[in-house]
Amino acid sequence: MGKDFYGELQLGILGGGQLGRMLIQEAISYNVNVHVLDPDKNAPCRKLCDHFECGSLSDYDTVFNFGKNLDMLTIEIEKVNVDALEALEDKGVIVYPQSRVIRLIQDKGLQKQFFKQNDIPTSAFQLISNRESLRNANLSLPFVQKLRKDGYDGKGVKMILNEDDLQTAFEEPSIIEEIVKFQKEIAVIVSRNDRGEVKTFPMVEMEFNPQANLVEFLISPSTYSFEIQQKAEELAKKIANDLQIVGLLAVEMFLTEEGEILVNELAPRPHNSGHQTIEGNFTSQFGQHLRAIFNLPLGNTEARSNAVMINLLGEEGYEGLAKYEGIEEILAMEGVYLHLYGKKYTKPFRKMGHVCIVNADRELAIINARKVQEILKVIA
């Protein structure tokens, strides 16, 4: 860090949602002064930081002014004004992950090109400038269309299955990708600090809620073969090194039916696929992100236990002041850890919290997670 930062460092977080909240929960142990910028005046971080500012993350002046007197900035969401971050870097503010990394990852087109240029296996794709040019695509139907920018949690993604779907396809700059036949979605979280130390968390297996297109269920560590796990982890390390990122990088991948690994998407920050590390691993992803950006030695990423993570999503059919059903019942079960995100209002599929279930017996962890999923509900 070049300075004795403890108790003095002014750290800004762009975004004040649950990822920022869990990052602060960890940062408390480091005496850091935390500043948060978020457009929602009720953001989950608002009461947990030294200074909360309500403002737009995509407005140049707002981001620049928020950061200009801070020592260091990090993000908990990619959709931020990168020009402002670049100007702040020029001014001497440390921005981790670096603005150029965020710029690249913000744009799914640039991401895909980066994969191609660096021999990182990924599904076939094509950049598309508008709806009309979709008709002359090199990829044949069916395919997936993704907006190049601003998609998240399944938003900004369309399946284009037939000619009819072409009518309602996105008009904005997008990419199209061939549909991958995968046996499992997997993820590896990797971290890198400024001295070039790189460490991966063990590969995890994900199950998506197809309706909400959100991670619903996550199992750590994976029971796939050592070869597959090693391949996935090496790939994540290679990407971190190719990017020269400082901070955490979540690498979402497909394990295809043929046993090939294809990189799907990157997120340069703590990620939903790493929440189980809080109780399941020796170092949590949040602790690791802090170690990485503070240029401290990276922590031990080994699993302490089998851990299953389930997202607690707002129940369908309910919108309004959140109420929680079943908390008492799940906390009577062994190895169940509840994390509520401090969101006042629920709506269908909104991420309201998560639960981590640990057990020495993997099957029991999964069984208990299914039970928790049945019992715990967010209604209004």
Add this chain to the structure above:
Amino acid sequence: MGKDFYGELQLGILGGGQLGRMLIQEAISYNVNVHVLDPDKNAPCRKLCDHFECGSLSDYDTVFNFGKNLDMLTIEIEKVNVDALEALEDKGVIVYPQSRVIRLIQDKGLQKQFFKQNDIPTSAFQLISNRESLRNANLSLPFVQKLRKDGYDGKGVKMILNEDDLQTAFEEPSIIEEIVKFQKEIAVIVSRNDRGEVKTFPMVEMEFNPQANLVEFLISPSTYSFEIQQKAEELAKKIANDLQIVGLLAVEMFLTEEGEILVNELAPRPHNSGHQTIEGNFTSQFGQHLRAIFNLPLGNTEARSNAVMINLLGEEGYEGLAKYEGIEEILAMEGVYLHLYGKKYTKPFRKMGHVCIVNADRELAIINARKVQEILKVIA
């Protein structure tokens, strides 16, 4: 709780020091609105709560007004105005631990009498009203004199070894106790919720810094015989039941040279002898305190690993803005967890943080803890 409290409960904490800070760190996962009262405007909790109030904990009006609109109050220090707490209870505010428990524990004389009345083994003692009456004490020299009220962290304790020491003995109401020849100081943290569920954490062994009279080094779990551990844990359970406390209770004990267990002192709150539970046990003492006061099922207290805790005390000879030496070096070691308390100023023996060292091998955990103790320094 009688109401669906998540996100609605207004919880007050009397005291805003490190214990409150770590309690908040855990409470973040429960959507609780936290209010803190502390006389120090720079208290470690000040930036981590919904509402921070700077004011005296011993002033009736301050405590009453702080608590009157809250749903629930708890403490992180015993030295609070109990009359105000009693009035708040009468008004319907839930106070856990209950005011009568705090009143009893605040007074070392009442504590000792409670032990006696309930057949809880403790060292011989006598209540003393003033310095003069010390001369006619039933206990023969040498003995320990402790102020009945307001002693903490070794303050309010005097060794009365000879006639000369009687001249400088405390004048205020006190107790005198025979000096116990012990082989080890041990502690058990027990918790009890309002439905009468009682659970103990495994017994731990403590080593004190004789100069500062503070816990310096703590080892969990103990390797004493099953019989001794069980006896200590049963004793802690009995005390929790006798008191009908709701919340956490730390029971400090002496294991005498003859293998007898004598109860030394109680603390009705999270305690220094339980910090290692954050990484070392399935449930942390802070999580358990919240479960107890929210009347939720108590969590699994088993050890996940051997854990050694060391207090990070302000280095002798330094006073002023705190600086930390050796953080990078200790974080390069495996299984080392740093907890800084966010205190701006250091002074000799001030508790500035703690470090928890976990290891599957108990001896290695101890060796690593000794290393951390040598490397890590708080200077100014």
